[in-house]
Amino acid sequence: MKKLILLLVILTLVLAASIWGASRVWLNSEDVELGFHGYTALILGGTASLLLGGGLMALVFFSSRRGFDDKVFSADDED
Numbered sequence: 001m002k003k004l005i006l007l008l009v010i011l012t013l014v015l016a017a018s019i020w021g022a023s024r025v026w027l028n029s030e031d032v033e034l035g036f037h038g039y040t041a042l043i044l045g046g047t048a049s050l051l052l053g054g055g056l057m058a059l060v061f062f063s064s065r066r067g068f069d070d071k072v073f074s075a076d077d078e079d
Helices: 002-028 036-065
Strands: none
16 A cells, blocks of 8 residues: 555656646747747647557557467477
């Protein structure tokens, strides 16, 4: 139980540091002007990255659940 609480605290601190860092970059870049195409590219790129990451994590999850990760082949194994 203590390990779970420690893990949650560490992950929360990492998330908070990431949000703080992203907000600092966002607020300090006032000189940068993004037009319609810039915001569109930003939104599409972020959405595509999240979908790709989620899809790959789903593949890892389903592969593990169906036992595909349990089969190991080695050239040294004899039949």
